[in-house]
Amino acid sequence: MLTEAIEQAAKDAIREGALPEGELPQVILEVPPQKEFGDFATNFAMQSARVFHRNPRQIAEELAKRIEGDWLDHTQIAGPGFLNFYLKGNVLYDSFQKILEAGEAFGNLPKLDHPKIQVEYVSANPTGLLHVGHGRGAAAGSALVNLLRAAGYPVESEYYINDAGNQMNNLARSVNARYLELLGKEVTFPEDGYHGQDIIDTAQRIIDRDGDKYLALSEEERLAIFKDLAYHEKLAILKEDLERFHVTFDNWFSERTLHPDAVRKVVEILKEKGDIYEKEGALWLKSTAYGDDKDRVVIRDNGVPTYLAADIAYHHNKYERGFDRLINIWGADHHGYVCRVKAAMQALGHDPEKLTVLLLQMVSLYRGGELVKMSKRTGQSVTLNELMEEVGTDAARYFFLMRSLDSQLDFDLDLAKKKSNDNPVYYIQYAHARICSIFRQAEETKLALGEAPHLELLTDESEVALIKKIEEYPEEVAKAAADYAPQRIARYSYDLAALFHSFYNKCRIMGVDHDLAEARLALVTVTAHVIRHSLGILGVSAPEHM
Template sequence: MNMKEALAAAIKAAAVKAIAAGTIKEGDLPEVLLEVPPQKEFGDFATNFAMQSARGLKCNPRLVAQAVIDNLDCPYVAKAEIAGPGFINFYLKQNWTAELLASIVAAGADYGNLPARGGEKIQLEYVSANPTGPLHVGHGRGAAVGSSLANLLKAAGYDVTREYYINDAGNQINNLAASVNARYLEELGVDVEFPENGYHGYDIVETAKRIVKIYGDKFLHMDEQERLHEFRTIALKEKLAALKEDLEAFNVTFDVWFSEQTLHDADKIKEACELLTERGYMYEKDGALWLKATAYGDDKDRVVIRDNGVPTYLAADIAYHWNKFSRGFDRVINLWGADHHGYIARMKAAVGALGYDPEQLEVLILQMVSLYRNGELVKMSKRTGQSVTLNELIEEVGTDAARFFFAMRSIDSQLDFDLTLATEKSNENPVYYIQYAHARICSIMRQLAEENVVEAAAADYNLLTDATELELIKKLGEYQEMLELAAKERAVHRVAHYVHDLAGLFHSFYNQCRILGVDPEVQQARIKLVQATRHTIKHALNILGVSAPERM
């Protein structure tokens, strides 16, 4: 039990004791919520428990607060004061930070890895871009947030499977084949009309050039449908390989790559439709098959199979989500772009119609990304005149900066990505600022080794009394609770903000407290403190998929 949990339990116990003594009336007691006050003079922790209890206990909040203080039994509390209408501020004894640091040091590099949670298997699907061209910066945000969220959930003790859904069936793949076909014929001097819904990217031209280089005019005199089939296979394989390569360069990997085409090949869409029909959630109208989405709160029913027998995108998505839950996942989390917001209701309706709780499907919406360079909006790639790709972003700012900048804002807000700031080697660049803190600690440890200073097995943490030392220890102590909350809220930006704040407190400590040339016992305590800080910074950066360099 950490300090916050111990204090919360003591507050609840004090209220129960006061009720038993008749000091306050019996009634329902709320959960004890503790916060770190924004100003140090208001103590180490504060709670509005008395104010929250007042209505249920039918008692004045200040009277409840005084009863809690009078009955409080917590060895770490030096004093407690009532503030305002009934807030309670707690001032802890100095030795609590010593015990806190001792527990963090004992955990070592595992500090931040929370106990495994039994019983809930989570499937997290993210990116899932059509394999018809290179990933753009919007996909990059989804990749950074999705993989960071997977890391966060794993650190918080959840059983997580990371999955990419390959849209390798349907019109987009047919359009890919037709686009490559047109560029191939152009390369061989054949005058051809480019498909109306074709892909105009430079990568399509490069694919066609590679086909000509490898195969020459082998496909030129082939039946067009046969040629399109060949190009579909070649282009899909190439695009998927490039996509995987780009994601790996961005520190993004998946446990499962799930092919949409396998659903069609195994007739799973038909099976899903038959199941929904049997359950009374699918019906025929005007020759088409409709999902009764309104039964689960959608604003209208949705077409699943068109009157010409061609499935809609919803059809494959229904079969895919049926497959997900059939694999035993208790919770399915999808990261979608902002343009998919209107799709949530029908997908939740489909999950309900399949016989699962719609709340088992969780959809996180990522807002748009805008790139800025020197204060000017960047609309197009200088190289291609088309959308800026993830690869180009990585080339300009690096994987670490790109991932951190994508993760440091809540997914609910549009992200203005400052390319200029991301490349600066200054304290204004949050990535540089954090990584420099880690590298600085590594430099300290190298200096100590050069001075033949050996880290002791134990140290007296009560010797750490400087304000910067105490603030750093307290911040370290907040890490695991922050991770738990961030995982619960699916908020990876909390990790980014925390590690930036931690780096700032370390830099303040470094500027205030020497490690070399001080009393040996103080030195050993400070060594333990900086090592704990290094482990925590690295753990947080690992969650964000950002490196922790030892030299800069």
Template structure:
């Protein structure tokens, strides 16, 4: 048990005693005991606001409650407890506690940052899911970075997670892809054909077409239009999907499952409609089939089967989410671009209509990305193909900077991505600032042997007493809790910020505390401390999908 839980345990015992002794008259549910690291060092190592939280149910003033709890806690590892402000309880630990905890971390360092398995029902998270009709752009990049980081963080927090990519490989857009490639194909061989109105104008369509031509030449030229379209659709689809996977892999993003929309057509869709119909949620109007989604909170009812008998995109999505629910996950998470928010109500309504608990479907919205270069907004347009692709972004600023910049802001905030800043190799750039801390530590390790110094199993941690040492130690202690919170809030930016703060703490330590040339016991204790620091930085960067170079 770590210190934090020991304190919580002691508080909760004290409360129990006070209740048993009739001091506290409990007239409600006890609030959770919240232990936090206080904003100021004078407020101790840990603090709780429990006395204030519980004032209402105990009908007692907070300071009095705090006194009663304090008088019932005696632990040899506690230096003192102080009551401050309106009723804060500040806990001051004996120094030994800190050194013991540090020793525990050091002994099990390889696992530091991996929290015990929560034995939860698997959480499924679906993200990116871009249509396989073009290249990924920066918006997808943000989704890819956020989704993969959330997966990593959830796993570190001990959740079982499965990631999935939903491939929209059915419907109109695939036909448009085929028509677009078909037109480029024919144009390449000198045919005077018009480019389709709804076609994809991007330069990547030429690339796809050229790859097909390189391999197969003009062998589809003489085929009847319909046959050629069919073949080109398959070829273009395969090519686009391969490109997607290539870019995602380069961006350190992988999926456990690639789910094809085609596998839903037509049986699973028909089945979903049938179930809805049996449950009385479907009606016919104007020749189409409608889902009565309005009664479950949607703005209006939605068509699921068109007048011409073709299912809408929503119908496929209903079948898809039904399938996800039936696979037995505990929680389903969808990471969507904010431009899809209008879609939430209808999907949730459909799930409710099917009899599932729609609360188990959590939809996270990712706000838009704006790119800035030279202080000016870089305009994006999918139609004209002038968008900046993820691939171009990676080439321009590098994978590490791109990922970190995508992750440093809350997903709820629109992101201004400064391309010039991301490219800078200086302190202005947070990515380099963090990586530099790691590289500095590695550099020290490269030199210790020459100085007749080595890492030992049981260093004298109690030699670490200066402020910058203690601050660094405390920052390290916060890490597991930070992972827990980042996981609970699906908030990668917490880890991004944490590792930045940790790096800052290390840089201060580096200034104040030398390792080479000081007393051997002290040097070994410091060496162990920076080994822990390096591990923690590397672990956190790894959660974000950012590399931790050993030299820069």
């Protein structure tokens, strides 16, 4: 309501010539720390000063002239250009009554008439176990999908299985070497092989199931069998770990399906457009013509496609499937890859602006204040499965989502395991468990929520602050979705829990006047729903007992 009023006032001021044309910044509302500064405040005038080339207070004055409604008592301009809003007394409670009536639907924004968005994330090679870096991408991608859906966008999630190319051959050779070693044969381990304990485990499972029967085969035959066996096993374990991490996908897309036809097709299209040339026996994409720093090989001089060729075919396939927006979550080490993929899409006639790549920064694990570099079990990178075993799925997901993707994350394992209010996810979950305890007490004392509780009795500062925070939630969902920022929901859920704990410590529910008790029961009912909804976006559970 208030956000729309501010945006409309700015548009009206532009139309009437009071402000020049310009792209409006996002309206951000805050609840002032002190009641005398109003019910809500915004720094919109200061944020838009560069756009309008006006003094912020002058912008605020133009906005204040044009903001009106039967819900508004008055506005006030403060400091360098803050706009403070004072609502009429009944507005807060009328709005909260509507939230109460919305029930479980509150927080889900209306479905948008918007073309489908695709979010592709994790997409790790099925050659080994997922590590903590993959875990951060998995948490971020799944939370973003949940967030966009809550905001009303049609979304499809996808995992791109890198199951073609040399890494699969290396997988087969690695398993074969471990298979022979375990059967007492001398073998030289492949130079590009995978050294993880999981490869030894795979070879041992083959022996446990089939014995040494593959020794009688030629190496070529054995490699073909081991490639298939290992691939399906690794993919199954990968899916199992992701499901345990509360991550599922609408679609699993196999790179194998692109070879050879889809890859050949895009190369032919680019040739016809004059964007492929031959040099030293290889085929090169003229990516410099589309902003890349150098041209890129797509077909090697031996006729084998590069990884880029498959990625071009894959992204061409995405565009062809009709997605309006493509969101990829990649590791930060892929930052140089973004420009070349976008260049290829532009060369193929697609709009590169429809492709957004979010780059994921590194995760550093700390235990006892010391950096944890390796898994105790394998001596390799710490796996996602090991992290879940140590701190739990909920804590792992929340800690991954506390910071924006483009910031490096220091993950404190000791803090994540704490059963105290120092641990942010425990603090939020404890708020929900406390509310569930209130519900059980209410049931025992026959206190029930009627159709028209006297919400106007909720006048304590802690009650009003909690109501205002709840009323911000749909706007927070919309903004977080627009910014691809699930970390905003993580922060919101923590702030909401803090306000609830303050209310709980100050305001009794049982043993007070019936009407007041019922109004407070309504407040905690909605609070519980919003905590569940926000944690649901993050893929974190809301326990009833702790």
